[in-house]
Amino acid sequence: xxxxxxxxxxxxxxxxxxxxxxxLKGVSLSLRKGEIKVLIGPSGGGKSTLLQCINCLxxxxxxxxxxxxxxxxxxxxxDLCRLRQQVGMIFQDFNLFDHLSAQxxxxxxxxxxxxxxxxxxxxxxxxxxxxxxxxxxxxxxxAQLSGGQKQRVAIARALAMDPxxxxxxxxxxxxDPELIGEVIAVIRALAAKGMTMIMATHQISLISxxxxxxxxxxxxxxxxxxxxxxxxxxGNPSKSQGFCDRLNDLADGGC
Amino acid sequence: MLTLSPFYQELLxxxxxxxxxxxxxxxxSALGGVxxxxxxxxxxxxxxxxxxxxxxxxxxxxxxxxxxxxxxxLYFGLPNVGVYLSPYAAxxxxxxxxxxxxQSEYVRGALLSIKRGQYFGAQALGFTPWQTVRxxxxxxxxxxxxxGCGNExxxxxxxxSLAYVVTCMExxxxxxxxxxxxxxxTEVFAIIGLYxxxxxxxxxFFLKKIEQRLYIPxxxxx
Numbered sequence: 126x127x128x129x130x131x132x133x134x135x136x137x138x139x140x141x142x143x144x145x146x147x148x149l150k151g152v153s154l155s156l157r158k159g160e161i162k163v164l165i166g167p168s169g170g171g172k173s174t175l176l177q178c179i180n181c182l183x184x185x186x187x188x189x190x191x192x193x194x195x196x197x198x199x200x201x202x203x204d205l206c207r208l209r210q211q212v213g214m215i216f217q218d219f220n221l222f223d224h225l226s227a228q229x230x231x232x233x234x235x236x237x238x239x240x241x242x243x244x245x246x247x248x249x250x251x252x253x254x255x256x257x258x259x260x261x262x263x264x265x266x267x268a269q270l271s272g273g274q275k276q277r278v279a280i281a282r283a284l285a286m287d288p289x290x291x292x293x294x295x296x297x298x299x300x301d302p303e304l305i306g307e308v309i310a311v312i313r314a315l316a317a318k319g320m321t322m323i324m325a326t327h328q329i330s331l332i333s334x335x336x337x338x339x340x341x342x343x344x345x346x347x348x349x350x351x352x353x354x355x356x357x358x359x360g361n362p363s364k365s366q367g368f369c370d371r372l373n374d375l376a377d378g379g380c
Numbered sequence: 381m382l383t384l385s386p387f388y389q390e391l392l393x394x395x396x397x398x399x400x401x402x403x404x405x406x407x408x409s410a411l412g413g414v415x416x417x418x419x420x421x422x423x424x425x426x427x428x429x430x431x432x433x434x435x436x437x438x439x440x441x442x443x444x445x446x447x448x449x450x451x452x453x454l455y456f457g458l459p460n461v462g463v464y465l466s467p468y469a470a471x472x473x474x475x476x477x478x479x480x481x482x483q484s485e486y487v488r489g490a491l492l493s494i495k496r497g498q499y500f501g502a503q504a505l506g507f508t509p510w511q512t513v514r515x516x517x518x519x520x521x522x523x524x525x526x527x528g529c530g531n532e533x534x535x536x537x538x539x540x541s542l543a544y545v546v547t548c549m550e551x552x553x554x555x556x557x558x559x560x561x562x563x564x565x566t567e568v569f570a571i572i573g574l575y576x577x578x579x580x581x582x583x584x585f586f587l588k589k590i591e592q593r594l595y596i597p598x599x600x601x602x
Contacts, residue, residue: 177500180504182500182503182504202508202509206506206507206508207506209503209504209505209506210505210506213504213505214500214504216497216500216501216504218497219497220497220498220500220501220504221501222498222501222502222516222520223498223520223596223598223599224516224519224520224523224596224598224599233515233516234505234506234507237507237511237515238505238506238507238511265597266596266597266598267598268597268598269597269598279501282505283504283505286505286506
């Protein structure tokens with residue numbers, strides 16, 4: 126039986142090497158319902174690869190993935206499709222389908238993967254677009270949307286699949302500073318509704334206010350983990366605090 | 381009322397008949413070429429190692445040898461191994477295979493130009509590899525390939541004139557017969573040129589219509 130304490134997603138000892146370079150060296154984490162974990166750490170530390178391994182866009186070399194009680198067979202295409210349907214992914218560069226309007230970006234997945242009817246899919250797409258404040262942009266193509274709007278469509282698209290958890294890979298990193306706010310607002314609204322998330326981000330406001338737990342990744346391993354209260358107090362010698370201090374310095378010195 | 385001299389009457393009658401043969405060569409060759417091109421192009425991108433090698437070999441052979449040589453082999457060479465093709469069949473086969481090889485290159489380029497993120501986006505939503513290619517990659521690639529593929533059809537219209545070397549009497553062949561008979565090469569070939577110009581203009585008109593039909597913001601200009 127799944128209770129609130131059973132993890133809805135668990136990865137054990139994931140490792141991944143590209144040739145000689147090992148990006149992930151045995152990473153484990155588990156995610157309970159409604160929990161938000163934030164991945165931070167230097168670039169090249171393995172955050173993106175970890176997220177991509179969790180829904181097998183990049184196949185891990187070793188390790189196990191459990192969805193609820195079920196162990197995912199990484200060699201089975203059917204298992205992978207089922208895993209991916211239940212674990213949504215938001216990318217740094219949106220990855221909207223360029224040949225489809227905002228609405229069709231959402232309906233195509235509902236129709237092809239969830240096998241919904243045309244009308245049902247369109248209604249759901251409208252609803253999701255309204256949720257992210259883009260009800261009036263349904264007919265526009267990705268080339269006609271701003272970065273922030275594209276990312277909101279991408280979030281709407283992922284949510285329409287009713288995922289159990291959402292993986293966000295630096296969702297605001299490719300955006301102009303003035304567009305970040307709208308995406309952050311959507312992510313906050315998701316958190317308020319109890320969405321389960323793992324998010325890699327350099328956005329300091331998201332790290333400190335949203336995270337239930339911070340995971341600091343470096344050289345392919347999680348070197349530090351704990352709640353913001355434990356890790357992020359000023360003067361704390363933790364790596365996480367040092368990292369956030371540097372982000373703050375950059376933000377202050379940047380303008 | 382303007383009456384044409386016997387020479388022109390005979391010329392136009394012959395050319396019009398040749399035009400029909402040319403159309404009978406061009407239309408199936410263009411359609412077949414596009415179909416072969418899409419299949420071979422897709423196999424050269426998505427196939428496993430041996431399939432890719434086979435596709436690359438096909439393209440290398442038909443892009444690497446002159447079309448005239450290919451037609452000669454099909455018409456004069458194949459009977460040596462017991463395969464007899466009519467002039468028309470030999471010409472259409474040659475055109476299709478040659479055009480398909482070039483088309484496959486345009487299709488391959490278009491497929492390879494689709495960014496990895498598009499595959500990721502689809503896979504992350506639970507699309508199967510086949511659904512990803514069919515619903516996401518191909519519709520985008522078609523819009524990128526269409527200009528090149530149209531260009532190849534324009535070429536095909538003109539190299540269909542080579543059919544007469546295997547005695548398939550199309551526009552150029554019919555015209556050449558009249559030209560030799562009357563020894564009036566300038567007028568005859570100038571008029572043949574106009575026929576081809578008209579054919580190509582018509583093709584460009586239809587290709588433009590298709591481009592407009594497929595237009596999507598972000599894929600070229602309207």
